[in-house]
Structures are given as structure tokens and as C-alpha cells.
Amino acid sequence: MKDIKIAVIGLGYVGLPLARLFSTKFPTIGYDINQERINRLMQGKDDTLEVDDALLKDAIDKHNFICTTDLDKIRECNFYVVTVPTPVDRHNNPDLTPLYKASETVGKVISKGDIVVYESTVYPGVTEEECLPVVERVSGLKFNQDFFAGYSPERINPGDKEHTVEKIRKVTSGSTPEIATIVDDTYNSVLINGTHKASSIRVAEASKIIENSQRDVNIAFMNELAKIFNAMGIDTNDAIEAAGSKWNFIKLKPGLVGGHCISVDPYYLIQKAQVYGVLPRIMSDARRLNDNMGEYVANRVIKLMNLKGVVVKDAKILILGITFKENCPDIRNTKVVDIVHTLEPYTKNITIYDPWANQKEVKHEYKVEITNTLPKEEYDTIILAVAHNEFLELDLNSLRKENGVLYDVKNILPKEIVDGRL
Numbered sequence: 364m365k366d367i368k369i370a371v372i373g374l375g376y377v378g379l380p381l382a383r384l385f386s387t388k389f390p391t392i393g394y395d396i397n398q399e400r401i402n403r404l405m406q407g408k409d410d411t412l413e414v415d416d417a418l419l420k421d422a423i424d425k426h427n428f429i430c431t432t433d434l435d436k437i438r439e440c441n442f443y444v445v446t447v448p449t450p451v452d453r454h455n456n457p458d459l460t461p462l463y464k465a466s467e468t469v470g471k472v473i474s475k476g477d478i479v480v481y482e483s484t485v486y487p488g489v490t491e492e493e494c495l496p497v498v499e500r501v502s503g504l505k506f507n508q509d510f511f512a513g514y515s516p517e518r519i520n521p522g523d524k525e526h527t528v529e530k531i532r533k534v535t536s537g538s539t540p541e542i543a544t545i546v547d548d549t550y551n552s553v554l555i556n557g558t559h560k561a562s563s564i565r566v567a568e569a570s571k572i573i574e575n576s577q578r579d580v581n582i583a584f585m586n587e588l589a590k591i592f593n594a595m596g597i598d599t600n601d602a603i604e605a606a607g608s609k610w611n612f613i614k615l616k617p618g619l620v621g622g623h624c625i626s627v628d629p630y631y632l633i634q635k636a637q638v639y640g641v642l643p644r645i646m647s648d649a650r651r652l653n654d655n656m657g658e659y660v661a662n663r664v665i666k667l668m669n670l671k672g673v674v675v676k677d678a679k680i681l682i683l684g685i686t687f688k689e690n691c692p693d694i695r696n697t698k699v700v701d702i703v704h705t706l707e708p709y710t711k712n713i714t715i716y717d718p719w720a721n722q723k724e725v726k727h728e729y730k731v732e733i734t735n736t737l738p739k740e741e742y743d744t745i746i747l748a749v750a751h752n753e754f755l756e757l758d759l760n761s762l763r764k765e766n767g768v769l770y771d772v773k774n775i776l777p778k779e780i781v782d783g784r785l
Contacts, residue, residue: 369392369444372395382428383414397432442478451631455650457630467501469502471502478513484571490512514535522689534567534571535559579620579649583648585616586652586785617774618656618772618773619697621687657702663785680714681740685720690751692719692720699748715731715733742767743763744767747770770782
């Protein structure tokens with residue numbers, strides 16, 4: 364396939380870094396339905412902080428990369444990459460609506476001989492059984508005859524400035540051996556560490572689900588250990604450090620599991636497994652355990668307050684952090700909100716300080732007020748929920764009252780100054 368011109372559909376945490384990278388080798392257009400997002404990007408500003416503003420501006424200034432909401436501008440492309448979210452609904456069932464809509468978008472512009480590659484995380488079979496029939500219906504073209512497809516699961520880690528998109532080894536696949544080679548070569552041309560060409564699209568889809576489900580299960584085990592050792596009066600972190608002295612022990616820590624991947628992706632495989640008559644008990648139990656950790660942390664804090672004689676009713680509580688992970692503005696599926704909601708029946712005097720999060724987004728998504736500036740007050744209880752670098756520079760003892768409680772969810776504070784940690 365000669366003279367590749369790429370369109371990346373969906374310019375969030377995954378799509379924008381990929382589109383910017385592709386633009387270093389190919390004419391690339393980023394497409395998104397959010398006009399405000401497009402306006403900011405064309406000004407050289409990425410509010411997700413995944414692409415450095417200087418890099419973004421350089422790509423735009425060289426005229427090899429533009430961002431648009433205009434469908435006609437991607438009509439001349441021949442290599443479409445779909446990077447839209449794959450969320451779950453309130454019952455934790457997969458919601459393929461963004462994928463269906465993106466597939467309709469592709470169907471409106473795709474031409475004979477073109478390729479569409481999906482990056483969104485899905486259960487095996489979604490690309491060929493759900494997405495491509497939509498492209499066929501809208502375009503009037505025949506899959507694997509008039510147009511072709513591939514799948515290359517995203518591996519973006521929000522906020523990670525070490526494992527950036529160009530350094531990540533990518534899995535690729537195609538709907539025919541020839542197309543698999545074209546897809547693989549296209550990605551390989553911009554990646555430092557190359558690719559792994561999977562034997563089929565379904566295998567590539569399965570690989571992504573395995574990645575995140577494995578991490579979910581491993582963290583759930585550590586969370587279960589934390590519950591056990593907390594009940595026994597044993598410091599979980601100390602126990603893990605001791606066990607970590609063995610050469611083949613895998614050192615992980617307990618914690619809140621949120622975000623767009625680990626807390627969501629396993630549900631896709633869990634649901635699909637049951638269609639095939641398999642009940643994935645370990646994955647289901649891991650999801651249930653990790654989903655309840657925010658409530659567990661809040662109840663632990665309440666217990667500590669009672670033990671120290673701090674009156675829980677109307678107590679002044681400071682929560683440090685609302686994003687799902689440190690040093691990034693991503694609030695998707697944050698479990699810190701579960702801590703807040705568990706404490707709210709006892710007190711409304713809860714201050715949430717996060718210098719990274721967008722106040723309007725948090726309010727819209729969770730109906731919770733936050734501040735980007737730390738109020739200079741004293742608090743009955745402080746909960747360090749997210750390990751932002753800014754929090755490590757705070758004098759937390761000066762912020763809590765004499766008998767106040769300091770709880771460390773992230774296990775990053777000196778042991779001697781905290782009253783409890785996960």
C-alpha cells in the first residue's frame with residue numbers, strides 16, 4: 364500500500380499521542396466530535412497533558428498534522444485508526460456505543476482498498492462481529508473484498524512519561540496475511556521497540572484483555588492480603604517487603620483500582636466468557652474486591668478516628684487527590700469518589716484538594732466539589748489518596764489537629780507519621 368494517509372478517530376489519551384507520532388512519517392488528520400477539544404489542540408494545547416505542547420505545535424506547524432471535526436477532511440485518507448473509549452454501563456455491562464458510532468463515521472468516508480484499524484479495548488470478536496458489519500452497512504462496501512481491517516490494542520499509560528507511545532511495543536494484526544503485513548509495517552515505521560504481529564485479529568483482541576485482567580487479579584490479591592493483615596495488626600507493606608527478598612516473588616502493592624483500563628476491561632471478557640458457558644470466578648471476584656476498596660478505606664479511617672477519640676460527626680476531613688492515579692489529570696473511574704461517598708453521611712465538611720484535576724469535569728462527572736488550591740486550615744483527618752508529587756512536599760503534620768488522623772492509601776509517607784495505611 365503506497366502513499367498512506369492516516370486518520371485517527373478519537374483524540375483522547377490514546378488517539379492524540381498516536382496521531383502525533385504517525386504524523387512524523389505520514390500525513391495525519393486527527394478527528395474528534397468535540398469542537399472545544401479540537402480548538403485547544405489546534406492552538407497547541409493538550410489538556411490531557413499526554414503530548415508536550417511544543418511537540419504538538421511542531422507537528423501542526425509542519426502541516427503534516429491537523430485536528431478537525433469536519434468529516435469531509437478525512438475522506439481522502441486511506442488508513443483509518445479508531446481510538447474511542449470502550450466503557451461499561453452502570454451494571455458493568457460493555458457499552459459499545461462509541462465503537463458503533465465511530466464505525467458509522469468510518470463507513471461514511473471509507474473507500475475501496477482502504478484499511479481500518481481498531482485500537483479500542485474489546486473482547487475477542489468485537490472488531491469482526493460488531494464493528495465491521497456497521498462499516499459495511501454504512502459504506503455499502505464488502506469487508507475483505509472492498510476494504511480491509513486490523514486490530515492493534517492501545518497500550519497508553521496516562522501520566523507515564525517513560526513508557527510513551529513511541530517506546531511501547533505494539534501488538535498488530537490484519538484481516539488477511541497481506542493486510543497484517545501492511546498494518547505491522549505502518550506501526551513499525553514509527554515505533555522504537557517494534558511490534559508483535561499476532562496470528563489473527565481475535566488473538567490481538569484477547570491479548571489486550573489478558574494484560575489488564577492479569578493486573579486486576581494481582582492487585583486484588585494484594586488488597587485481600589491488606590484486609591487480612593490489617594485485621595491481624597500486621598503492616599502489609601512490611602510483609603510485602605520481607606516477601607520481596609525472595610528472587611521470584613512479584614512485588615505489588617494494594618491500592619484503589621480505577622481508570623479506563625484495569626477497572627473496566629475485565630468486564631468485557633467476563634461477560635463474553637459467560638456466553639460460552641464459562642464462569643470466570645477469579646476475574647469476577649477480583650473485580651468485586653477491587654471495586655469495594657474505596658468503601659473499605661473509608662471505614663478503616665472511621666475506625667481510626669473512633670480509636671483516637673476524633674468525633675466523626677461533622678469532622679473536618681481533607682482528601683488529597685481525586686484523579687485515578689498520580690501526576691495526571693485523568694479522573695475516569697476514580698475510586699477516591701467511593702471514599703468521599705462513604706464519608707458523606709457522617710460529615711459534609713470534606714475538602715478535596717487536587718492540583719491536577721479539572722474542577723468542572725469532576726463536578727460534572729461525580730457531582731463533587733474540589734479545589735485546586737490547598738486551604739490553610741487544620742483538619743481532624745487527612746487521607747492521602749493519590750501520590751501526586753505535590754503532596755510529598757506538604758507538611759501534613761501542620762495540617763492536622765493535635766489528635767487528628769493521617770491515613771496513607773498509597774504507602775508513600777514515612778511510617779512513623781501515619782496512623783494507618785493500606
